[in-house]
Amino acid sequence: MIEKPIKDYDKEVKNCSCSYCGNNCDDITYLLKNDEIVGVRHACRIGASKIINDQDQRLLSPMIRNDEGILEETTWDVALDKTARLLHNSTRPVLYGWGETSVEAIKKGIKIAEITGSVIDNQSTICHGTSIQAFQNVGHPVMTLGEVKNRADVIVYVGTNPMDDHPRHLSRYTTFPEGFFRRNGRQDRTIITLDPKYTNTAKVSDKWIQFNMDEDYLLFNALRMLLKGEELEEKEVAGVSTQQLEELIKIMKNAEYGALFFGLGVSQTLAKQKNVDVLIQLIEDLNRYSKWSMLPMRGFFNVSGFNIALTSETGYPYGVDFSRGYPRFMVGETTTIDLLNRREPDFFMAVSADPGVQFPGYTIKHLVNIPTIQVDTHWGPYTELSDIVLPSTRVGVETEGTAYRMDSIPLFMKKVIDKPKNCHSDEWILTELYKRIEQLKQEDE
Amino acid sequence: MEYILKNGIVFDPKNNVKGEQMDILIKDNKITDEVSSNAKVLDVTGKLVMPGGVDLHSHIAGPKLSIGRLYRPEDIRRGIKPPSRNDISGFEAGFSLPTCPTIGYRYTKMGYTTVTEAAVPPLEAKHAHEEINSIPNLDIPTLTLFGNNWFMLKYVKENRLDDLKVFISKWLKLAKGYGVKIVNPCGSEAWGWGKNVDGLDDAEPHWEVTGRQVITSLTRVNEELGLPHSVHVHTNDLGHPGNYETTLETFDCVKDIKKNRNVDRNQIIHCTHVQFHSYKGTSWRDVSSGATELIDYINKHNHLTCDVGQITFDETTTMTADAPMEYDLFRLTGLKWANKDIEVETASGLIPAIYSQHAPVSVLQWAVGLEFFMGVKDPWKIALTTDSPNAGPFIRYPKIISWLMSQEKLQDMLDNDVHSWATKRTDLGTYNREYSWDEITVITRSSPAKILGLEDRGHLGLNAKADISVYDIDVDDFDPTLKSNSETIENKLLNSKYTIKDGEILVKDAKIVKLVKSNHIWCNVKGLENSERLLENRIKPEFNKYYTIKYENYGVNDHYIKPDTQVNVEYMGENYESN
């Protein structure tokens, strides 16, 4: 389907950063008419729809749920005061989300967590937290995407489908573009997809290796053995013929520069971080023969930024518990899903995240019983659960700020258009909450 | 605000003050010679007074630290301290990888006011500056990594030093960097293919450029620009037995390059953490110290300075842009390895390190570091560092000082604590030197400030920056040469009586009483703007082809550097000192 180019605009702003997926494409042109974005150039379809964004799902003023259970518009002062008081009076608050806001806002959130003894956590807890655990167990051999563009002759995607989830990953960073040492772009590279399913990424790859769901651990171990020169007794492992595995490891071993990307299909299947453990070891082993690096395919445009900001401030990457006044991090103890499943939290605030979509049913049930706050731009399932709604602004469109791409390259995101009148940035909202909580603390003394 | 710091025992080597009892007068943010009757008196009678500490090489902000913290929660747990009840600082976390606020607290309490972040890749400079915003209480210059940058390699290969000059001038502005850092030149680029270079004259396979060419070219350009700091070099072959020869060649390869006329420093090259670059032998079995030859060279020449990178017998974390070396360490130790290749610019690697006083190699490294302290005669040519956290975390500086001040203490360690390689494989046992407070002041303040080219600090002269540290040591009644006093030295120097920065009291009686935003110090060359614009236009298409972010989004904008100090350098064309 070919879309008609947009001609009816009066201003263009170049080199904007898309605030959707972890690709953080920073080459986007916004087309404006009467100070509204009417079109975009260079963005993929998901990115474009996110940026152009119709306003009908937009949260436009603060709301509080009344006694009849209906969300009612209110003033900022009332909504902020009430949120601050609920948070201040709670004993096990959780501040969750952060994947789609700026580092500047995240840092304010961390300060609030510190003074209120909250748990602060992000989407890692349900996505690549397992990968982070594996990095902590085994090691962390990574690269920026430009290394792949310029050098990689072999690229492996495992348990991830960027063609649908990170649409420009192959076209902008890894597969198709000309690289300094890969002048012919796509022709100079071998692309291999390992996935139980035949995905759109498999479709554009040179090789698709289908393996049995939940047998990643076996598969990667077999590859390690083959790399070490050992023989496999089995004719097939994880549903892949030994011969295919031998061919694969030969290609990987002979790469000049190999890059491996992995997704939730690895980090959230049966053996979870154990899968990633072996995968890292495989990459480490490969470096004896050739050059290999790896990277998790991070979902939202600033999940990586949250991990970085939280380590800068507290030392730990996610699931940080301030209940004792200093940070603690223990997966299973201080992570959101586990806390909710144990029914511990008595306050829950989600900032730029929708637990209503992301969390399992049993976990969500607890949210019905405790005060829940939403800080976000759009109406979503979580709005239906929220007692207070604080409407915020879109980073990279209405608000400036910093985000870190999946490979941790920092990007400054511009403010291009004005925010809706009665919305405020996450940073502003959190700063206001911080002030109010400090006030309440003083009154207590 | 005005203060009279009264009756302290003052060490100000630059102004030849060696332990005199005197008053230091402060008006606003400067040292002055006259204050009004409103000045507040701080009685420090008999106490040790020095300029604020200056660290010219430490790793405190940026991607390497983040990776370290992310993958070593065990190190974070080691440094946990709940928020203090009686001062205003918050919790601490991390031992070799402290959190940003923790870094500020610990340095301030040690009396340090300026700390250099020694390795920032421009592509991730925003990250470093963002972290600086979370570190309180310091002045922080950052050194920008150039030693494996593709544009640099191209200009060197084609011998286009004019372009290289403009490139450096422009890139320091983009990265908001203070000086030129070179790490394992060409080696980290070779690591892009899993390789390294071997020594100063081994050309990188693709670019066909050698470490020697990179170092001499960047030194020439650095001097033509007249940057306040010289090139800051981590020489090739770090951590390899036999590497002292490469180090010696590196010292020597720039000696005929002329120094810019306008700079205050003496050196044209600063070689960092020389300890790691001073080994003889062919393997870790037959390794011995190569320090004597290097010390001899340093003593005989004036064009170079060094810092040590002293080992401190800790479990710490190594981190460097010398990524191939980190992979070698991984092969050697099997400890968990982190690596990050950064497009067009550099690579970096990390690995935990355990330096034990019972392990022969650790002890050899420890002794080599001390050989430099003992052997380099002029303390103005050397600075105290641990390449924090590589050889040990910076909170060990006071311990090192206690070793340097007491022959009795050091001898006791050699006799009773450390493996015999310290004396068998190095010349440490042959030295008989004890540092005075004056010399300690030089290697922790005056010399690093001078080497960095930060003329306004490292001393207490008129109009100097009012950065001062006072320690609760009664200088005249305290014998630092006694072994029994070494713990006291460590303790007192870890917990200053006063740390004053820009005329503000940040620490009082070992408690943090004020937190201020750290200051980003960067270097702004003036006079090349037109050439920079032309170069930018030429570079842009290539840039946008080989980087994965747009040139327009590459630079560190003002959002990230509040507050900053812009050190302006007027470009004057070729303007050299005659030899």
Ligand code: SF4
């Ligand atoms: S690939 Fe991701 S970041 Fe790039 S335009 Fe599409 S949604 Fe946005």
Ligand SMILES: [Zn+2]
């Ligand atoms: Zn260093």
